[in-house]
Amino acid sequence: MSDQKKNDEIHGVVAYFDDVDSVMSAARKVRDAGYKKWDTYTPFPVHGIDEAMGTKPTILPWIVLGMGLTGMACGLLLQWYTNAYDYVFLISGKPNWSLPANIPVTFEVVILFSAYTAFFAMLGLNKLPHLSNPLHKLPKFRRVTADRFAICVEAKDPNFDADRVRAILGANTSEMEDCPVDTSRAALPLWFHAVMALVTCATFIPLSLAVKGRFATSEKPRYHVWPDMDFQRKRKTQTGWEGFEDGRSMRLPVEGTIPRGELRDDFELYFGVAQGSSVPPRATYEAGSMGGEKFEWLQSFPTAVVVDEALLERGRERYGIYCGVCHGAQGNGLGAVALRAKAIDAEQWGWVSPKALQSDSAKAYTNGELFHIASHGISSMKGYGSQITPKDRWAIVAFVRAIQASQALPKAPADLPAGVDFEPVPTIKDVRLSEASVDAPASGTEPAGEAR
Amino acid sequence: MTITDPSAFGSQPSGEDDPSVRLPLVEGASEDFSTVTDAVAGIAEIPVERTNRAWIICFAISVSLLGMLGMLILHLITTGVGVWGNNNPAYWGWPIVNFVFWVGIGHAGTLISAILFLTRQNWRTGVNRAAEAMTIFAVVCAGMFPGIHIGRVWVAYWLFPLPNQMAMWPNFRSPLLWDVFAVSTYASVSLLFWYMGMVPDLATFRDRAVNNTRRIAYGIFSLGWTGSSRHWHVYERAYLLLAALATPLVLSVHSVVSFDFAVSQLPGWHTTIFPPYFVAGAIFSGFAMVLTLMIPARQFFGLKHIITMRHIDVMCRILMATGLMVGYAYSIEFFIAWYGGVQYESFAFVNRAFGNYWWAYWIMVSCNVLIPQVFWSKKLRANLWVVMVVSITTNIGMWFERFVIAVTSLTRDFVPSSWGYFSPTWVDITMFIGSFGLFFTLFLLFLRFLPVVAIAEVKTVMPQAHAHGEDHGESHSAGGSAAAPASRHDA
Numbered sequence: 001m002s003d004q005k006k007n008d009e010i011h012g013v014v015a016y017f018d019d020v021d022s023v024m025s026a027a028r029k030v031r032d033a034g035y036k037k038w039d040t041y042t043p044f045p046v047h048g049i050d051e052a053m054g055t056k057p058t059i060l061p062w063i064v065l066g067m068g069l070t071g072m073a074c075g076l077l078l079q080w081y082t083n084a085y086d087y088v089f090l091i092s093g094k095p096n097w098s099l100p101a102n103i104p105v106t107f108e109v110v111i112l113f114s115a116y117t118a119f120f121a122m123l124g125l126n127k128l129p130h131l132s133n134p135l136h137k138l139p140k141f142r143r144v145t146a147d148r149f150a151i152c153v154e155a156k157d158p159n160f161d162a163d164r165v166r167a168i169l170g171a172n173t174s175e176m177e178d179c180p181v182d183t184s185r186a187a188l189p190l191w192f193h194a195v196m197a198l199v200t201c202a203t204f205i206p207l208s209l210a211v212k213g214r215f216a217t218s219e220k221p222r223y224h225v226w227p228d229m230d231f232q233r234k235r236k237t238q239t240g241w242e243g244f245e246d247g248r249s250m251r252l253p254v255e256g257t258i259p260r261g262e263l264r265d266d267f268e269l270y271f272g273v274a275q276g277s278s279v280p281p282r283a284t285y286e287a288g289s290m291g292g293e294k295f296e297w298l299q300s301f302p303t304a305v306v307v308d309e310a311l312l313e314r315g316r317e318r319y320g321i322y323c324g325v326c327h328g329a330q331g332n333g334l335g336a337v338a339l340r341a342k343a344i345d346a347e348q349w350g351w352v353s354p355k356a357l358q359s360d361s362a363k364a365y366t367n368g369e370l371f372h373i374a375s376h377g378i379s380s381m382k383g384y385g386s387q388i389t390p391k392d393r394w395a396i397v398a399f400v401r402a403i404q405a406s407q408a409l410p411k412a413p414a415d416l417p418a419g420v421d422f423e424p425v426p427t428i429k430d431v432r433l434s435e436a437s438v439d440a441p442a443s444g445t446e447p448a449g450e451a452r
Numbered sequence: 453m454t455i456t457d458p459s460a461f462g463s464q465p466s467g468e469d470d471p472s473v474r475l476p477l478v479e480g481a482s483e484d485f486s487t488v489t490d491a492v493a494g495i496a497e498i499p500v501e502r503t504n505r506a507w508i509i510c511f512a513i514s515v516s517l518l519g520m521l522g523m524l525i526l527h528l529i530t531t532g533v534g535v536w537g538n539n540n541p542a543y544w545g546w547p548i549v550n551f552v553f554w555v556g557i558g559h560a561g562t563l564i565s566a567i568l569f570l571t572r573q574n575w576r577t578g579v580n581r582a583a584e585a586m587t588i589f590a591v592v593c594a595g596m597f598p599g600i601h602i603g604r605v606w607v608a609y610w611l612f613p614l615p616n617q618m619a620m621w622p623n624f625r626s627p628l629l630w631d632v633f634a635v636s637t638y639a640s641v642s643l644l645f646w647y648m649g650m651v652p653d654l655a656t657f658r659d660r661a662v663n664n665t666r667r668i669a670y671g672i673f674s675l676g677w678t679g680s681s682r683h684w685h686v687y688e689r690a691y692l693l694l695a696a697l698a699t700p701l702v703l704s705v706h707s708v709v710s711f712d713f714a715v716s717q718l719p720g721w722h723t724t725i726f727p728p729y730f731v732a733g734a735i736f737s738g739f740a741m742v743l744t745l746m747i748p749a750r751q752f753f754g755l756k757h758i759i760t761m762r763h764i765d766v767m768c769r770i771l772m773a774t775g776l777m778v779g780y781a782y783s784i785e786f787f788i789a790w791y792g793g794v795q796y797e798s799f800a801f802v803n804r805a806f807g808n809y810w811w812a813y814w815i816m817v818s819c820n821v822l823i824p825q826v827f828w829s830k831k832l833r834a835n836l837w838v839v840m841v842v843s844i845t846t847n848i849g850m851w852f853e854r855f856v857i858a859v860t861s862l863t864r865d866f867v868p869s870s871w872g873y874f875s876p877t878w879v880d881i882t883m884f885i886g887s888f889g890l891f892f893t894l895f896l897l898f899l900r901f902l903p904v905v906a907i908a909e910v911k912t913v914m915p916q917a918h919a920h921g922e923d924h925g926e927s928h929s930a931g932g933s934a935a936a937p938a939s940r941h942d943a
Binding site: 019020021024027039040041042043044045046047048049050053055058060061064078079082083086087089091094098101102104105107108109111112114115116118119121122123125126128129130131132133135136141142143144145146147225226228 | 484485486489493604606607613619620621622623624625627629630633634637640641644645648652655656658659660671672675676677678679680681682683684685686687688689690693694697698700701704708711907908909911912916917918919
């Protein structure tokens with residue numbers, strides 16, 4: 001009973017040795033006595049001590065191997081995901097995913113994972129950091145990291161018996177002592193707790209700001225951490241500046257001058273009306289009348305435009321770029337946008353379907369009106385005057401006239417050459433929308449974009 | 453078992469050539485574990501008021517240069533990279549030259565630590581710690597240059613594959629990105645390797661500490677190391693693994709740096725010899741820097757018996773061998789330029805030797821190939837002044853090698869209309885000088901406060917470290933006396 005009590009008071013028995021030979025022979029004796037909770041302490045790794053102590057090989061290499069392979073997988077996955085899947089880089093027409101180019105980074109990631117694992121798994125297996133070790137309290141033990149050797153048999157060992165341990169170690173030792181259990185608990189000062197609490201709270205500030213920025217809305221402009229070139233010492237267009245008398249930052253053209261390319265003296269070419277007649281406003285076309293005013297719309301083409309095959313070809317090309325996406329390649333009003341709008345039932349938000357250009361109402365427009373519509377738009381269609389030059393708009397008008405004459409005929413023309421199949425071009429009512437393109441919004445969805 | 457004759461090396465370099473006799477790695481008949489500990493730990497334990505005067509002067513100069521570097525970086529960031537001489541066509545001027553120069557120097561440390569460890573070259577124990585420290589500080593200097601060269605340093609994180617609001621990723625097929633991975637892996641793995649090697653020695657410092665500040669500081673960083681043999685077992689295995697990992701790493705890093713050049717199309721850069729040529733050059737310059745640093749350090753801090761003349765002799769031989777490899781690369785480049793028959797390549801190399809930058813080329817050849825040949829002579833290898841001069845000229849030569857590669861090729865590419873001449877500005881020059889301030893500040897702090905020599909490793913190569921060795925049986929005076937070893941071991 002007294003022995004048991006004594007075992008609770010001491011951490012273990014420590015014996016000191018002066019050279020490698022004596023610590024090795026003592027270690028063999030302790031090993032042979034069958035102790036488990038004991039260790040040898042040396043200032044450097046002693047060759048052969050593992051055998052003397054009966055230490056089993058560590059599993060560290062296997063952990064490192066596993067993490068090295070994990071690193072390889074991560075390196076490859078990272079490169080594949082970033083460069084071949086999520087954000088595809090096309091480099092000189094080479095394949096998106098070509099292993100040789102990915103070897104250097106994969107290699108470095110393998111080394112990175114393995115090396116960190118070797119270090120941190122070493123700490124983990126050795127249960128380091130371990131700053132409050134009772135052995136550190138022994139003044140004599142401090143020489144073990146310099147020039148002395150020690151063996152400590154711990155009281156935790158089930159076979160521990162202080163006298164027997166002393167007898168085993170006594171033969172070779174130069175000095176022996178009991179290591180008491182460390183009962184002192186160094187209390188940290190109060191201010192330290194306060195400072196740490198404050199610091200801990202402060203670490204949440206950046207995170208909470210990020211969360212707030214993610215979920216809250218703000219009327220204020222974005223905060224510029226690094227303004228880069230966003231703000232420069234210059235005036236931007238359409239802003240005011242007190243430096244000029246009129247308060248504008250921009251200058252007006254000198255009176256009586258016309259900027260290069262802005263002369264609009266050919267009414268036929270630029271406005272689609274007869275020379276010298278009143279010029280229609282730059283407004284969206286309203287069917288029938290433009291604010292009650294009648295214009296002398298051009299019936300044919302301006303004298304500046306020669307209608308020939310080249311013009312029609314130009315018109316076909318421009319039409320394909322600007323118009324076909326809504327009106328369809330054949331002018332039947334079945335462009336990709338129109339189909340999508342139908343699929344989501346965009347009419348509920350004020351969408352007006354693109355007109356089938358072969359319809360009688362479209363055929364009824366004069367060339368001048370078509371030109372004006374192409375320039376300034378009609379109902380939900382925006383004008384293209386800023387994107388397409390006047391001659392190209394006339395080319396488009398010519399092409400529209402050509403497809404009106406050739407497409408979506410209700411029946412086969414009498415002069416159809418033999419052997420040519422005739423098939424009426426479908427209208428939007430005939431199109432059976434595929435399942436994939438139907439992505440109708442839920443019935444309760446509010447009309448989000450109605451004003452736009 | 454071993455002949456212990458301290459005079460065999462150093463003062464009388466002749467007559468120790470019996471290959472059957474292994475000379476001791478730590479010189480001096482009376483050396484034992486406690487004297488080695490005292491010699492190394494004593495350096496860090498000198499009280500502040502008795503700091504070596506040479507150290508104080510060097511440190512004052514280094515810190516001033518470091519301050520200058522800080523001001524220059526501030527000037528660069530607030531003004532823009534236009535303060536450098538980099539301009540069309542040489543957009544890669546001194547910053548890349550300095551980067552490759554410092555990264556190259558950073559190779560010797562890991563080479564000594566890892567490759568010589570795996571090949572069981574026990575002599576490395578005397579110099580590996582300092583060489584590893586040199587590696588890390590050199591990589592810090594190297595990493596700085598591309599870091600500030602990117603212009604907008606506040607977006608330096610774009611170098612790494614981090615998710616961002618632009619939904620973009622870096623290009624993993626660019627050697628410049630490989631470089632980011634290689635250099636950052638190298639820096640962090642070297643740091644781990646260095647720190648892990650130091651943990652037992654920091655524990656020695658902790659246990660010898662005379663005041664609480666030292667005990668707490670070294671205590672935290674030594675992680676509670678006790679010298680437990682079970683810990684040593686795992687530790688040694690981890691060290692071996694790190695060495696095995698660092699060996700291919702050190703070879704890969706400068707290979708990847710050379711890819712920055714070799715993967716491009718520029719004549720003079722687009723050559724397959726670059727990876728081995730760069731690695732040999734890196735080891736060459738690294739060993740030169742180790743010599744430059746260790747010769748004064750062993751002199752001032754009384755480590756002559758640990759960093760012995762044998763170490764210096766071996767490093768001189770390595771220096772000469774790698775110098776010859778570099779010389780071979782220079783000549784084979786010329787041969788391939790002629791043999792390949794591409795007129796641009798031929799021109800690029802003739803232009804290097806005889807064009808606008810002929811002076812840089814011939815400085816490079818004489819410093820790197822011709823001057824190290826003096827080490828054929830044993831007498832000159834034993835003369836520290838000669839070794840010091842050659843190690844410094846080697847580093848000058850290796851800086852010029854990178855200058856020649858980067859600048860002559862950029863300023864003379866395919867089309868004569870895009871030729872030019874690169875001139876550095878005062879910012880280029882002072883910033884390079886300032887990078888030495890950064891390097892030496894860190895290195896001098898290391899010399900003063902950390903274990904300069906791997907104490908535990910040196911002990912393992914001493915005869916007493918082996919079982920059944922001679923029983924010297926002398927009783928040591930209890931540790932903790934900070935003896936002045938400098939005077940004790942002076943010849």
